[in-house]
Amino acid sequence: MSENLIIAADSGMMDQVWLYVLPLVGSIMLTYAIFSLVRDLRKPDNRRVQDRLREKGGGFDGDAATEKAVKASILRQRKEAQSIIAQALSKLSVIGGLQRMLDQANLNFGATTVLINLTGLASIGYIACYFLKMDMWISITAAAGLFFLPLLVVFFIRKIRLNKFLNQLPDVFELMSQALRAGHSLPNAILVISQQLSDPVRSEFARVFHEQNLGIKIEESLKNMAKRIGMMDVNFFVTAVCIQRQTGGDLAEVLDNISGVIRERIKLFGMVKALTAEGRLSGWVLLALPIVVFILELVVNPNYANKLLETEIGNYMLITGAVMQLLGLAMIQKIVNIKV
Numbered sequence: 044m045s046e047n048l049i050i051a052a053d054s055g056m057m058d059q060v061w062l063y064v065l066p067l068v069g070s071i072m073l074t075y076a077i078f079s080l081v082r083d084l085r086k087p088d089n090r091r092v093q094d095r096l097r098e099k100g101g102g103f104d105g106d107a108a109t110e111k112a113v114k115a116s117i118l119r120q121r122k123e124a125q126s127i128i129a130q131a132l133s134k135l136s137v138i139g140g141l142q143r144m145l146d147q148a149n150l151n152f153g154a155t156t157v158l159i160n161l162t163g164l165a166s167i168g169y170i171a172c173y174f175l176k177m178d179m180w181i182s183i184t185a186a187a188g189l190f191f192l193p194l195l196v197v198f199f200i201r202k203i204r205l206n207k208f209l210n211q212l213p214d215v216f217e218l219m220s221q222a223l224r225a226g227h228s229l230p231n232a233i234l235v236i237s238q239q240l241s242d243p244v245r246s247e248f249a250r251v252f253h254e255q256n257l258g259i260k261i262e263e264s265l266k267n268m269a270k271r272i273g274m275m276d277v278n279f280f281v282t283a284v285c286i287q288r289q290t291g292g293d294l295a296e297v298l299d300n301i302s303g304v305i306r307e308r309i310k311l312f313g314m315v316k317a318l319t320a321e322g323r324l325s326g327w328v329l330l331a332l333p334i335v336v337f338i339l340e341l342v343v344n345p346n347y348a349n350k351l352l353e354t355e356i357g358n359y360m361l362i363t364g365a366v367m368q369l370l371g372l373a374m375i376q377k378i379v380n381i382k383v
Contacts, residue, residue, distance in 0.1 A: 146271045148201035149246060165190040180358050204243050211244045212276055216302035220295040230255055262288060276305050319379040326375035330368055
């Protein structure tokens with residue numbers, strides 16, 4: 044009896060600690076982020092860059108919404124780089140990976156800001172579950188879900204956008220090759236791409252054009268794009284441009300060759316995807332089947348299924364089963380994910 048009282052007291056003490064610590068940490072990080080943002084906006088250099096980015100025209104005659112989004116993205120990146128909290132957290136590998144994922148998804152958010160907001164959201168979810176007198180594992184699961192579900196949505200947005208970008212690359216290189224043969228310079232050829240093609244190619248090449256307009260070398264702008272996209276084909280293109288800028292040569296012919304290679308890779312990737320469709324479908328079926336069976340069991344025989352929800356050992360079994368299901372799906376996806 045005394046041991047149970049001690050365990051209950053320890054559990055209540057831990058609840059109180061989490062109740063006060065999580066909101067405090069989230070509030071401090073959010074307040075500091077707002078303070079850094081307001082302070083950076085008042086710097087003369089930032090004001091000059093902001094005025095330059097707000098100028099109309101600048102040689103870009105494409106979609107006004109795209110131009111506005113690109114300029115906002117450039118300015119946001121500058122603010123993030125100069126923020127003290129961003130500099131302190133930039134050494135963490137998770138910050139760099141998160142920022143790259145946000146850029147690839149074309150979401151104009153900073154990694155530090157997203158991390159702070161997700162921490163605050165998870166804290167609010169945990170506190171809400173605590174006041175609703177829910178079990179500890181439900182509170183932790185809710186907090187983890189509020190933290191990771193937005194990241195999962197960003198991941199799927201990123202994946203869709205990168206696939207669309209890859210399918211547009213052959214048209215990009217062919218159009219750029221034709222523009223170079225017509226006598227356009229490389230920056231003008233990039234401008235033509237940002238005007239003639241649709242997103243996501245439009246926004247990425249528009250950003251390259253605006254960066255070189257702000258004084259960044261065209262090679263550095265293209266390297267920044269390759270780093271954001273993280274595709275081997277884009278790296279080929281940027282490497283070819285950098286070599287041509289240093290040694291000379293027919294860049295149009297090189298772009299035609301790269302375009303042909305990418306078209307063949309896309310065809311091969313489609314064949315591999317068709318051949319591995321059965322394995323990928325099996326993974327999702329194996330993930331969904333236990334969930335469907337459990338829901339049916341709750342309807343048909345609730346007394347039997349509720350033991351997993353109402354008992355402590357049943358809760359642990361549900362958590363263990365969910366983790367093993369996700370690990371199994373990840374392993375199947377890893378097996379059928381054949382790189383081309």
